[in-house]
Amino acid sequence: MSAAIAAEPAAAPLLEVRGLQKRYGAVVALRDVNFTVRRGEVTALLGDNGAGKSTTIKAIAGVAPIDEGEILLEGRPVSIRHPSEATALGIQTVYQDLALCDNLGICANLYLGRELVSTPTALGPHVLRDVDMELEARRVLKTLRINLPALDTPVASLSGGQRQAVAIARAVLWDSKLVIMDEPTAALGVAQTAEVLRLVRDLAEQGYGVILITHNMQNVFQVADNIAVLRLGATVMEARKSDVTPEQVVGAITGTLAIPGTGAAGAMA
Amino acid sequence: MSSVQHPEQKSEQKSPFRRWLTGVAQSTDLGMLPVIAALIVIWIVFETLNANFLTPRNLSNLAAQIVVTGTLALAEIYIILLGMIDLSIGWNSVLAASVFSLATVFFHLPVGVGIVLGIALATGLGFLQGMVVSRIGVPSFVVTLGGGMIAEGLTLAILTPHGGSVPLADNFTTAIGTLNLDPLWSWVLSLLLFGAYAAVTLNGIRKRTASGHEGGFAATMRLVGVAIMLFGAVFMLNAYRGVPFLLMIFLIALFASAFVTKSTRFGRHLYAVGGNAEAARRAGISVKGIQLAVFIIAGFLVGLAGYLDAARLGVASASVGNGDIMLNAVAAAVIGGTSLFGGRGSVYGALFGALVIASVSNGMNLLGAASSVRFIVEGLILLAAITIDTILRLRRMRSGRA
Secondary structure (H helix, E strand, O other): OHHHOOOOOOOOOOEEEEEEEEEEOOEEEEEEEEEEEOOOOEEEEEEOOOOOHHHHHHHHHOOOOOOEEEEEEOOEEEOOOOHHHHHHOOEEEEOOOOOOOOOOEHHHHHOOOOOOEEOOOOOOOOEEOHHHHHHHHHHHHHHOOOOOOOOOOEHHHOOHHHHHHHHHHHHHHOOOOEEEEEOOOOOOOHHHHHHHHHHHHHHHHOOOEEEEEOOOHHHHHHHOOEEEEEEOOEEEEEEEHHHOOHHHHHHHHHOOOOOOOOOHHHHHO | OOOOOOHHHHOOOOOHHHHHHHHHHHOOOOOOHHHHHHHHHHHHHHHHHOOOOOOHHHHHHHHHHHHHHHHHHHHHHHHHHOOOOOOOHHHHHHHHHHHHHHHHHHOOOOHHHHHHHHHHHHHHHHHHHHHHHHHHOOOHHHHHHHHHHHHHHHHHHHHHHHOOEEEOOOHHHHHHHHOEEOHHHHHHHHHHHHHHHHHHHHHHHHHHHHOOOOOOHHHHHHHHHHHHHHHHHHHHHHOOOOEEHHHHHHHHHHHHHHHHHHHEHHHHHHHHHHHOHHHHHHOOOOHHHHHHHHHHHHHHHHHHHHHHHHHHHOEEEHHHHHOOHHHHHHHHHHHOOOOOOOOOOOOHHHHHHHHHHHHHHHHHHHHOOOHHHHHHHHHHHHHHHHHHHHHHHHHHHHHHHO
16 A cells, blocks of 8 residues: 555645545446545646546545545545535545636636625525625735736636636635646646646645646656556556656556556555 | 736726726627617617607606516526526416416405415416426426416416406506606605615725725726616606606516625526536535526516516406517517526616517507517517627637637
8 A cells, every 4th residue: 555655754644545446337437546645745646548537536526426445534534425525624626627607707716606605684695795705816816826817807708727727726715625636737738737737836835735637747747746547447556756757657557567666556456 | 827918907007997998898798788779779769760759758658568578587587597498487477467366356365365376376386397497307498388388278277267358456456557656755765776786886896995906997887877877767757657666666676686696695606507507516506406496586576577467457368478478578688688598697688678679669659660560670689689699609709719
């Protein structure tokens, strides 16, 4: 297991998943997924199409709960059966399609589903505190060094990088500890990719744990601290970035290379 | 991000007015401006053709004529904002009126009980249709098509034994349908209303400015626009007999809806579900709950519209449902800028859309035009409105990729 890789820090890691299993009918999506995410670090989750990356993050985000296995948050076993439970635990996911409402403004998207309201009577109405939300959103965007147009601008009129930034800002706006990002740079140009990677790195520096799913090996070696590779629904490599070469990681993804010294591949046995 | 400069940043030095104008010119969501512009053109045309058009008397008639279409359009806008459609609103409203007439005229129940029964029935129908749409997932088009046919059948079952229509004679309903709020009270109420609106708007501007942000020139402009329209309308209506009770009831429903859709969490979630249901679901919003709630609200408004229609005509009549009240309501919603794709539009579209429809109808009548011409003109306006909506949508998609 992962304990073999490096000496564990004294405190429990932010997130540890052990032996995740998930099946959809007769299809086994996850057989044995294990990895660890630490505070202030970017953990890259890699794997070929169908390796189980998406299923894994859906499990952690509560969208598709696991059948078997353990999820430990700060050393405590947790059960995540619904997205709201993940949110309550401080886990936020930025999906590949960003899940933004194009018709709503930036601020409305940032606070979607957790609007600040004042409730004059016990029964309601829940009146939006638009100005407070806007001011708070500006503050958060500033700490993340994100520049956006006026916050009532509909998201539809933003560029791909800006939309990504809105989605990421939304993930951290609400007391989250762990941010999961699914292919955040897939559809972006060079400059915007650099900006998003900068943002990913910034999040880690500010103490968040980040899970980064990507196909881009260059991105991984630019921003990740920790690398976990899935293959056919099981973890086949978990390593510090400094301990592996891109060739080894590619080998683990494609299954053409034996994994030296990580011990993770043996977990399948 | 850093690579993109927004117009607002570039135009930091310009006057607020110039910036607002630039914003409007570049915006893909112009709000009520296009329909207000269209309305002004229509009024100028009819006034030119017939000087009786913009008289206090005719405008008072117009004010009463928009009420039923406007209330039904309001119900329809709630549904369309979800990205759905409700084809049952016409017959459901007539059914509510029939139940009211049955209760008060034949069972001699108090008027209040009759009103509650009629509106409760329409609300219940909204609930049932909403359940089928949200829980089972049947397309709203089909559910409400069927629901409307059932309501038509029930209406005929109630009214046919009585010759197809039941005259209403109770004093309260007659008063609602024909009387006006006297001019003094009209001024007092409209001033109070505007004062409340201005206080909320100015408070928002003050809060933003106090924390060193943009003051909100657009909000100030809107305030001025609302003042002109509100006091202009009160002035014209007072020059005849005052503000019709019918109009007041519609406006209360309209302002309440504006508050619910724009200023509450529920309203925000309603727009979110209409814009991207999957994103709303992932944000923890109960999509089914919002859909059901919207159908219930729309059902309530449909029942209200049925009562108002019966009050205006003084009769609960099956022939009303045969007319084009449902299609007029959908047309008013679309002309009022509500996008049939969902998530875009404003409840105020019900007011201005209904004004466009009623103005054309009223103006054509003044000119003595045949209803054939009226339908063609209304059809052309509807086509123009939906074409503009589609073009703006394409523009939005293009700018989204830019």
